[in-house]
Amino acid sequence: MATTRSITAAGLAAAVTAILAACTPGSDSAGADDTGSAESPDTVSTEVPDEEVTLKLAFVDGPEMVDELIAAFEEEYPQVTIDPQFTEFTDYVASIRLNMTSDTAPDIAQFNVGAMSDLIASGHLLDLDPYSEAYSWPEKFPPVGLEQLTADDSGKVYGTGSLRAVPAGMSLTGVFYNKELAAEAGIEVPPATLDEFEQALETAKEAGQTPISIGALDSGGAHMWAALLNSMMPVDDYRAWVGGEPGGSITGDDALAATEKFTAWAEQGYFNESANGTDQEASTAQFVDGQSVFLMNGNWAAAQVANEMGEDAGFFLLPGLEPDSPAVGSGFSVSYAISAQTEHPEAAAAFLDFLASEQAAEIESQGGFLPPNVDAAPAADGVLGDLNTEFARVVEADGLNVFPDFSAPATYDAMSSGVQELIAGRTEPAAFLEELQGIRDEHHAE
Incomplete structure (x- = not known):
């Protein structure tokens, strides 16, 4: 990419x-x-x-x-x-x-x-x-x-x-969770649907906890946005856009709804404070230090989480809209x-x-x-075992989506800065998606 x-x-x-x-x-x-x-x-x-x-x-x-x-x-x-x-x-x-x-x-x-x-x-x-x-x-x-x-x-x-x-x-990217903090707040994990996960974020917020930590200073915010696309946008539609198929679009109703939900979560205070000034390494450090119930990150953070949290940590894919939605993740x-x-x-x-x-x-x-x-894959327990299990589910469902910046060489910079603008409330979801679509279309018109 x-x-x-x-x-x-x-x-x-x-x-x-x-x-x-x-x-x-x-x-x-x-x-x-x-x-x-x-x-x-x-x-x-x-x-x-x-x-x-x-x-x-x-x-x-x-x-x-x-x-x-x-x-x-x-x-x-x-x-x-x-x-x-x-x-x-x-x-x-x-x-x-x-x-x-x-x-x-x-x-x-x-x-x-x-x-x-x-x-x-x-x-x-x-x-x-x-x-x-x-x-x-x-x-x-x-x-x-x-x-x-x-x-x-x-x-x-x-x-x-x-x-x-x-x-x-x-x-593979997904959601790490702190079992102890989730239990204290009365949150059942892993959630079966996206609505259940959103309710978990609200419950954590009401309990005085930071619901989810993301590192939007680099690409953690983009991972969170992409996970919502995976949950709410049909796989074929997403792949048509990111893979360069004629007519592929990121500006449709499903992508817009996912981006609006991302913005709403920021407005409701579900993300860690100063997410735009926090990179993935720091967001992971906050999570293992017990400062958030959830963490959006990828397998590269799993070893640190496992070493510092042991059996108190778990991992799941952001769930789909329905309990039987196929497993889809970015990787x-x-x-x-x-x-x-x-x-x-x-x-x-x-x-x-x-x-x-x-x-x-x-x-x-x-x-x-x-x-x-x-x-x-060698056998593993705890969060590493969860990661292997979720990856096997994704492979079985043919649900591994490439990252959004596959759409064009110039997408990454626009996406990263645009996600930060969404978090800060300085741009509208539709405008963000139109910019990414324009970059993608220009690339394929060359």
Whole structure:
């Protein structure tokens, strides 16, 4: 996404970038032409050649997780050596297009929608459909995770076309809750409907508690707004808008009602005081310190919550309008694409396939992510167990929605500042949605 790290990071950033860099393309590359672009071969092999290969790995976050994934992969493929290289996130986003179109393009790079959609259109990313079929990736990765990484040849419309990357660790946002404070206020958790959750916020307020903590200084406010969209806007309508389908809109009645509810909750004092001056890290600290009944955040906060609150914390998805509404939540993945210029497509594809293994699932889980292979997720108790259960529900319902800033590269800044304006009562919901729609439409008209 345009700013995947910005919208999913807090403490532990929910983005790990991998770049496996090779030498200048040679005769056994994946068919690169003089522009560096290439078509995916019709037939591919899942056999990694016996000759020794050295691949460079550059990444932005999670060094311990990356080191462990590398070690586990190298143990399975001793002929492949991976040399990790750290890159700051802002430097990566600014430089990845240049790197991927250079004579020394990386073999594998974290897929970033805003930075890399142009690389799809220019042919610098390998079409992964043949490898997906050869490795049976639809059976190993959650379909919704692969759908998020499928795009047409323009690189602007998602959910259709060819597979461009595979997930390496999933994320999910939702509501953490303090069991002790909820019991003191007489709140039953988890709620079965959105109305029940709204009543819980009101009950907490009447009990003199802060109902819910959000970190709107960065992206916590946007997570709260997106959660309301998930609860109140049909999945197909949301995906048509965010995925770039012709006619997709965020200005309809359902999105407006969700945005009006977000504004009403701010007006009624359900959010933490000074939410606009609080980031996700601080909002999580407030929650674990017992200063709010609920917290809107993502899986990257779960380890801190579990460590500091133990069995006194839980997690649930913001519920839908009806008790039997399908499970829907916002999330994306650390994901990896292969350069069209790679000299070692078999080794690169083997690394991507390894990310769905049980070994990788254990490492990904310890790194703070939800393993894309749900069946391989290690058993967990407490809030971490709740998180795994809710993620499995979302996968089962095909209900994982990408974050709103997937709609266009310029959406994130407008969305973040607009959410703050909504909280402060300085803009109207309809005006906020019209601005986001305009940015999205302008992007697709280019």
